[in-house]
Amino acid sequence: MSIFIDNDTKLIIQxxxxxxxxxxxxxxxxxxxxxxxxxxxxxxxQTFEGTVPIFDTVFDAVQATGAxxxxxxxxxxxxxxxxxxxxxxxxKLIVCITEGVPVLDMTKVYxxxxxxxxxxxxxxxxxxxxxxxxxxxxxxxRICLPGNVGVVSRSGTLTYEIVNQLTRAGIGxxxxxxxxxxxxxxxxxxxxxxxxEADPQTKAVAMMGEIGGTDEQEAAxxxxxxxxxxxxxxxxxxxxxxxxxxxxxxxIISGSAGTAAEKIEAFHxxxxxxxxxxxxxxxxxxxxxx
Amino acid sequence: xxLHEYQAKELLRAAGxxxxxxxxxxxxEQAESIAQRLGTAVMVKAQVxxxxxxxxxxxxxxxxxxxxxxxATAILGMTIKDLIVEKVLVTTAADIASEAYVGIIVDRxxxxxxxxxxxxxxxxxxxxxxxxPEKILYHPVDTRYGLLPFEAVRMGFFLYKDxxxxxxxxxxxxxxxxxxxxxxxxxxxINPLVMTPNNELIAxxxxxxxxxNELDRxxxxxALRDESSEAPSEVDARNANxxxxxxxxxxxxxxxxxxxxxxxxxxxxxxxxxxxxFLDIGGSSNPEKVVNALRIITSDxxxxxxxxxxxxxxxxxxxxxxxIVTATKxxxxxxxxxxxxxxxxxxxAVKILQENGFSASNDMDAAVQxxxxxxxxGAAA
Numbered sequence: 001m002s003i004f005i006d007n008d009t010k011l012i013i014q015x016x017x018x019x020x021x022x023x024x025x026x027x028x029x030x031x032x033x034x035x036x037x038x039x040x041x042x043x044x045x046q047t048f049e050g051t052v053p054i055f056d057t058v059f060d061a062v063q064a065t066g067a068x069x070x071x072x073x074x075x076x077x078x079x080x081x082x083x084x085x086x087x088x089x090x091x092k093l094i095v096c097i098t099e100g101v102p103v104l105d106m107t108k109v110y111x112x113x114x115x116x117x118x119x120x121x122x123x124x125x126x127x128x129x130x131x132x133x134x135x136x137x138x139x140x141x142r143i144c145l146p147g148n149v150g151v152v153s154r155s156g157t158l159t160y161e162i163v164n165q166l167t168r169a170g171i172g173x174x175x176x177x178x179x180x181x182x183x184x185x186x187x188x189x190x191x192x193x194x195x196x197e198a199d200p201q202t203k204a205v206a207m208m209g210e211i212g213g214t215d216e217q218e219a220a221x222x223x224x225x226x227x228x229x230x231x232x233x234x235x236x237x238x239x240x241x242x243x244x245x246x247x248x249x250x251x252i253i254s255g256s257a258g259t260a261a262e263k264i265e266a267f268h269x270x271x272x273x274x275x276x277x278x279x280x281x282x283x284x285x286x287x288x289x290x
Numbered sequence: 291x292x293l294h295e296y297q298a299k300e301l302l303r304a305a306g307x308x309x310x311x312x313x314x315x316x317x318x319e320q321a322e323s324i325a326q327r328l329g330t331a332v333m334v335k336a337q338v339x340x341x342x343x344x345x346x347x348x349x350x351x352x353x354x355x356x357x358x359x360x361x362a363t364a365i366l367g368m369t370i371k372d373l374i375v376e377k378v379l380v381t382t383a384a385d386i387a388s389e390a391y392v393g394i395i396v397d398r399x400x401x402x403x404x405x406x407x408x409x410x411x412x413x414x415x416x417x418x419x420x421x422x423p424e425k426i427l428y429h430p431v432d433t434r435y436g437l438l439p440f441e442a443v444r445m446g447f448f449l450y451k452d453x454x455x456x457x458x459x460x461x462x463x464x465x466x467x468x469x470x471x472x473x474x475x476x477x478x479x480i481n482p483l484v485m486t487p488n489n490e491l492i493a494x495x496x497x498x499x500x501x502x503n504e505l506d507r508x509x510x511x512x513a514l515r516d517e518s519s520e521a522p523s524e525v526d527a528r529n530a531n532x533x534x535x536x537x538x539x540x541x542x543x544x545x546x547x548x549x550x551x552x553x554x555x556x557x558x559x560x561x562x563x564x565x566x567x568f569l570d571i572g573g574s575s576n577p578e579k580v581v582n583a584l585r586i587i588t589s590d591x592x593x594x595x596x597x598x599x600x601x602x603x604x605x606x607x608x609x610x611x612x613x614i615v616t617a618t619k620x621x622x623x624x625x626x627x628x629x630x631x632x633x634x635x636x637x638x639a640v641k642i643l644q645e646n647g648f649s650a651s652n653d654m655d656a657a658v659q660x661x662x663x664x665x666x667x668g669a670a671a
Contacts, residue, residue, distance in 0.1 A: 020604075077507055102474060102503045103396050107433040110401045126603070140603050140633060155549020157601040160633065161654065164601075181548065183476070184401045210549055213398050236552035239559040240568070241537060277560060278553055279655055 001201040002130035002175045003150065003192065004093060004119070005069065009134045010036045012061050012070040012091065014082050016048050020097070021073035024138055025052070028071075031141040033134045037061040058082075058089040069093040071127060071136050076100035079123055080109045087116040094186070095136050096122035106184035113186060120186025126156040126178035139163075139176060147172015149285055150196035152189060153208035154181045154215075158236055162208060162278050169282045171289070174202040181210065189219035197227050204230045204288045206281050207272075211237035212258040220266035230288035232273035232281055235260045291500040294337040296379045297514050298478070298496040305469040307462055307480070308492045312381025321362035324380040325355040331383040334361045339519050340371040344413065348375060351383055376518060384494050389482035390449050391415045392463060394431075396476045396501075402430040403470065405437075405463065407445045411482040437467040450485075458491045459483070473511050474504025523586055530582035532571055539564025540594040540665045542587035542625075544580070546571050546605045554599045554658065563662030566593045571605070580613025581620075588623065595626050595665035599654060602633025611639035615646045623671045626664045630657030 011028070015021035016038025025048060029035050037055055038048045044056035055061040058070065070086040072079060072095065079098040086094045094113065101123040113120045121128060127137010131144035138156075143164040151166075151173050153159040159178055166173065177192050179185055189207065196202045205227075209216035216235065223231050238260040267274050273284040293301075296314050303309045311328055314337070315321040325332045336348030343349050348370050352358040358380060368375050391411035397404040408426045410418045418425055427448045431437050442463045446456035462483065470478040477499040484494045505512040517525045527534030533548065537555075541563050545551035548570050555565040567587065571579045587593055600610050610631060618627075631639055632652040643650050651657050 076503060100503045100506075102507075103476060103501050104403075104433060104471065104474060104504070107396070107402050111432065111434065138604055143633075153549070155547060155553075157545075157547030157603060157605075158549030158553050160601045160603055161550055161553070164632070183396055183398050208549065210552065215398070234553075236549045236556065238552075238556045239565070240552055240555065241535070277557055277655065 001199050002133065003195040003199050003202070004121075004128055004175065004177065005130050005134045005136055007133045009069050009136065010034050010065060010067045011134075011136060012037045012039060012058060012065070012067045012086075013052075013073065014039045014058065014070055014086065015073035016040060016052070016054060017043055018073055022048070024073065024097075025049075027138075027141070028135055031135040033136065036065040036067050058085045058091065062089045062091060067091065069136060070095070072096040072098055074098060076102070080105035083109050083120060083123075084112050087113045087118045087120075092118050094118055094120045095125070095127050096120065096186075097125065097127060097137055098122075099124045101182065103183050106182070110184060110186065119191075121177070122180045122182075122185060124182045125180030125185070126159065128175060128177040130175045131173050137178070139178065143167055144176060145170075145172035147174065148201050148203040148289070149173050150192070150199070150202040150205040151176040152192040152196070152205065153178050154210050155208055155236060158208055158278070162206065162234070162281050165279055165282055166206070166285065169286070171282065171285055174199060183213075189215055190222045193219060193222055193227060193231070197229055202229065204232070204285055206285060207231055207233045209233065209235050209263060211235065211240055211260050211263070214258060216263040217266040220263075220270040220272065223272060224270040230273065232275055232284045232288065233267040234275040234278065234281065235263045238264075291502055291505065291515055292339045293498045293500065293514055294339070294377070294516060294519075295335065295496060296337055296377075298498040299493070301469050301473055301498065302466065302480070302493060302496050305465040305472070307465045307469070308490070309496070310382040310384055310492060310494065312379055315362060315378050315380050316366070316376060318359045318362040318366065321378060321380050322355045322359035325352065325358035328380070328382050332358050332380050333383050334358055334365060335379045335381065336365050336368070336370060336375040337377040337379055338370050338373040338375050340373055343370060346370045373519060384484050384492055385486050386482075386484050387487045388485045390459070390485070391481045392459075392466060392483050393479040393481065394467065394470050394475070394477065397430065400430040403433060405429040405431065405445060407449055407463070409449050415481060431467065433471070436471075437464055439464075452489075455485065455489060455491065462491060462493070469498075473498060474501050474508050475499060476501045523589065527569070527582075527586050530579065530586070532569060532579060532583055532586070534586060535568040536590070537565055537567050538592070539566045540592050541661050542566045542590065542593040542596045543599065544569050544571060544583045544587065544596065545599045546601065550599065550601060554597070554654070557655065557658045558597070558662060561659050561662045563665055566590055577609050577613035577616060580610050581617040584614070584617040585621070588621070588625070593625060594668055595628065595661050596623070597657065597661035598627070598629045598631065599657065600631040600633070602631065602635065605633075606635045607631040607633055607639035608635040608642060611642040614648065615642060626669050626671050628657050628661040628664065630654055
């Protein structure tokens, strides 16, 4: 078991012929992900690397292949449309890797995706991986090891760092999910925590947050109320200088400065393990698995 | 990207929001002639990207043009939160019967722009939010439909009992929303929205923050960037597609990815050191970025040691190694460098570095400890 993706994942790559899309398409295929189609308008009928059929639209690709998941590598100004196209075509999991999507675009995309009953991961995220089964996005496959620790993170490379340290210590992962750091994203910590709590393979969860916003505090409250599995947390930016103020409105709406101290306090209050350094995850997780 | 008050007011005025007449001055003489032309008592207001301008003495009331000249002399060139005031806005002073607050911000929780309005506007609005939250109305907007007329009117009545005032306020809120969307804002604020003794509403101060991701498709907005109001090293970094924030320590950090960059800074602190900067070279593979990063970091005289921490995913570590070699050949380093890299093409990267006299480790903690040690002892390159 795992969360969100597994051996049954049938993947479409939107933007498969672009620079990033083609590079990562090869990596995903090499990892064993079932890449069933690519989409690039105007290149329908061609194939990618002689094996993956390319379609003009996501609708065509879904109809021909029965794909259930899509990953998006298109430029930022086209990302919103690409996400909505996937949702409208009936794709149930949409992973948007693209960085730099205007946040006002996301205010339209999010409700659209919801109304179509799909899940969006990202934008501006590294995607997710279920070690040994399927990888959707850009997380390097070779740093992962099948196992029973769920990983969820707002960062990219910091996640790799911690997953790598877990793997080196022989601690495998059920699934690793990068939710992305944008102000409006499709899937948040709580969505992933709930999925890990329900996943029989997952025995403990490692969670990496960052300064800013209140997502980690809300996640901590969820953990306290709804989770039996142990969770270890980390906050990046403990020594960052206070961010530049966003007028009065930022402080009014959140009633919080989103500091590391505030988030770590919330972790302690929820009875979570707190890693002071990335390397501390190894011992803290180990202690909770035995 | 932050806009100056005068820039935000221009955009609001273009959307129809009533704004007091005024103009921008860079010399006391200009300030005087603007005041002369306006023919009213004026406010002279420092244009810098900092809150608390009034408390710092950067906003003054002036009865006469001579007075405006004198106040402008004092304000131009003054420093507010490390920023030098180079421009002042000279604007008609409004007669104030009451002050309201109207703001819109993109809210993470509702995933929508949210209006916040309060009849208790002015500089203490955050205090109002903290102590008497019932005095603020929150209203999320579905951007697929925009701000609907009945929604604007409801907010208008929350501010004013009188129907004429409520309708005036509703109109201003629609205009503010239009400007917010058109300029790709993450925040837009009118504070205070002033009611004059003649029952007219006027936006006396305005603030806008633009989502940087919008700038590619909004060239007219992008052109409003005022580089003179930012730290030169940060401008340099942005033009090189790097994210850089200067800090006060002596360990210069070059990292790929914001989360790992912050975690690296935290680890520098954990081992008793002080980071000189936050620098994210981003995800793409490009030796040129590394060259620019080294140039920016070594231009800071406080830096006593340079620390690279690279986890290669999309970033190829051999590209980073090549960047280090190229940059240091052109400009030999004056301070020691500690290189930690692991991930994509690590073996090639280590070989390139070794052939050029550098050593590299793949352990983050060990590398950070070593960098802190070198920075503290003041070792030579």
